Amino acid sequence: MSTNVMGVFEFEDEFIGALRRLKESGFDELTAMSPIPLHEADRILGFGKSPVRRYTLAGTIIGAAMGFAMAVATALTFILPTAGRPIITIPPYLIISYEMTILFGVLFTLLGFHVVSGLPAWRDRIYLPASNVDRFTLVVECAEAEKSMLAENIILESGAEEVSRVEGDR
Amino acid sequence: MADYVEPTYAEVNQDVLRAMMETGPKYWATLGTSIAVAGICFFIPWFYQLEVGVGVAGMNRSAVWGTYLSNFIFWIGLSHSGTLLSAVLHITNSSWRKAIYRSAEAMTLFSLITAALFVMVHLGRVWFVHWTVPVPNQMGLWPNFRSPLMFDVMAITTYLTASSIFIYMGSVPDFAAVRDASTGLRRKLYTIFSFGWRGTAKEWHTLGWAYTFFAVLVIPLAVSVHSIVSWDFALSLVPGLHHTVFAPYFVTGAIFSGTAGIVTVMFLLRKYMNFERYIREIHLVNLGKLLVLLSLIWTYINIMEVFTTWFSGSSYELEALEWRLTGFYAPMFWEMVLFCAVVPLLILFKRIRTSWRSMLIISILINIGMISERFIIVATSQPRKFLPNAFGFYFPSAIEISITIGSFAVFTTLFLIFVKWVPAVSLYEVKETLKPLRRSR
Amino acid sequence: MSTALEKFKKYRKPGYYDKFDYHWTMSIDLDRCTGCEACVVACQAENNLPIVGEQQFAMRREIKWIRIERYWEGEYPDIKLQFIPMLCQHCDQAPCEIACPVFATYHNQDGLNTQVYNRCIGTRTCAVYCPYEVRFFNWFTYEWDEPLEQQLNPDVTVREKGVMEKCTFCIQRIRQAKDAAKDDSRRRVRDGEIKPACVQSCPTEAMVFGDLNDPDSQVSKMARNPRGYHVLEELNTTPSIVYLKRVHTDG
Incomplete structure (x- = not known):
């Protein structure tokens, strides 16, 4: 049973920092939501040339x-x-x-x-409406409980406004 | 502007979505008027013409093309700046594009639809217009792909498809913003429109790539569309139309009139939808510079057209040229020269360039000049073809003038409906131009 | 494979036909034309041309598949009058044909520039492209007052509004003659067997119609006449109508 940890950021640079640190700590199942396209996030998540x-x-x-x-x-x-x-x-x-x-x-x-x-996806998925206005949200999927603790710590240390565990389809 | 305060991200959403969702009585009054004008001036005369025949227009033998066709070129031309300009500025990474491109693209789409309507109005038997589309029909006959008109059909349908996809894909993240800000039926509708967009890095990345490809594909398309429209004329033998310069001439004219159209629309949006914080002087000045450049190119091509005609020494060409420069429609020709070649030079003065009101007047004058240009091309060449016995004269009838006026109402109606369905300023791209949200600032 | 290549070569051949079955041609001797307009009336009767009325005529919307163009030369009293009957030239490289998006006008195997009314959607591009101004548009659905509808030719259709029309070289007569030739088990139509209405009615026999493929036909002989020329030859439309005119060098 995996859990999803969601972190909400007010600032872009902290959000990017959290993403980078999570990636370096071995979290691969990352979803980053932002109101504007962030090329830095693409690079961290390894999106190169699009198919x-x-x-x-x-x-x-x-x-x-x-x-x-x-x-x-x-x-x-x-x-x-x-x-x-x-x-x-x-x-x-x-x-x-x-x-x-x-x-x-x-x-x-x-x-x-x-x-x-993967669009259109008209089913319910984890989503924070504010992330389409002025918040940067990331969701990380953790396989074990201790992993999710680690993820929460990283997110908080990076300067997140809010960290929570959420249910749902990532 | 020293006192300019940048809006925050949340304010961008608020301002733009408020302009879209809150509808005052002024809006309904304008919409009602424009629907009424479109109905009375455009559709009722058109239905009358369908019933009776195209003879209700002023066209006659030797001038079998009239204002319907010149308006078709005008509207196609007006469509040219939106998507084209937006695409060029997108791939050259010009950030000032971002506040205006949505409305410019909408202009493209709606002037294309208006232009397509004019084709329908022009046709003698519009109820068979589907025969020009390459789908099987009851005659088992396919269209003639060797015909310049078929190039037109292909180009315009492609352009309509491509520019609607272009504007739609650019709006998907904004549809998601509308979805989040609304409830009830509207929320359901925009959930469908936005494809369930969440703004994940994957989605942004894919959209960015796809959008760039759309832009890259749309640029050669837009150039080809108006070249092809010009070939409708240039592939004939008619003196005054049979010029190799026609394709660049039309394309330049199209971008010219379209850019002027953007200035007009920008003024109205800014004034009536309270977008002062987003549509700013920099847009006006940049578009002004572009207008001067396009005006100079347009003037050069016009001079070359007259010169090559004169230099050819062909009696047919000279006859047509003389009629154009000194005949019945000469005042219109010189008015066009005044509005399209001389007036735009005023933009060189900084005081004029930075004033909204003077730019509005100049942009409208340019488009009046461009309507005249298209009319002159159609109306002064055919009546002076080859055989003097068949020399004729064309003057539009009341029905044609009414339909011409009505077409502006059709366009306005579509545009007014658009601003209430799609955020007229791109939310996410405006946010990109603001200072990034960083703590370490 | 070689047949496919041959086919491709055939389809790449300009004009497609190596040789027309018949190459219908008309010669008009301008030195004989008196400008009586009998041909105009005959055409009107034969081809169900509508009478558009005074007002439409004033708007230059008359439908006359053949017209007599009249040109004055010089100033009174030293003045000359010239007539040129102008009708569809049935050009081999017709500018009108490239224009039609729905193949309403095309070149048939007899070298005729045909107009298929049923296919026409009324873009009117062909009329713009035609340098001879011999294409006519049905601005309205025209009607014949009683009892004029009784004189309509049953072999020719009546056109509705929104359709382009033009001289067909009286294709109904060509059709009948070809059918008659087939019934008599003749391979070809005899020279002079077909006479379009205008040719038939010409009192001075200024017009001759026939097959240019037959070197002995009367029209072939006329076409070889040194007086022969084509109108607007410099446009390279290769018309099927040969005009004969003695050039006056005295000025």
């Missing part, structure tokens, strides 16, 4: 290929010559391809965002 970029790349490649293929395939289903142009015209179809590249790039990035971030 979203793979989705974007895949989307643009698929879009480019599909765009051109769609233009060619639809032109071949009905042979309707216009204006002395060939049926498969390269420059206009490249424009279609270009637009589809961007469309699919955007849609796949959106998909990637949802997959990577």
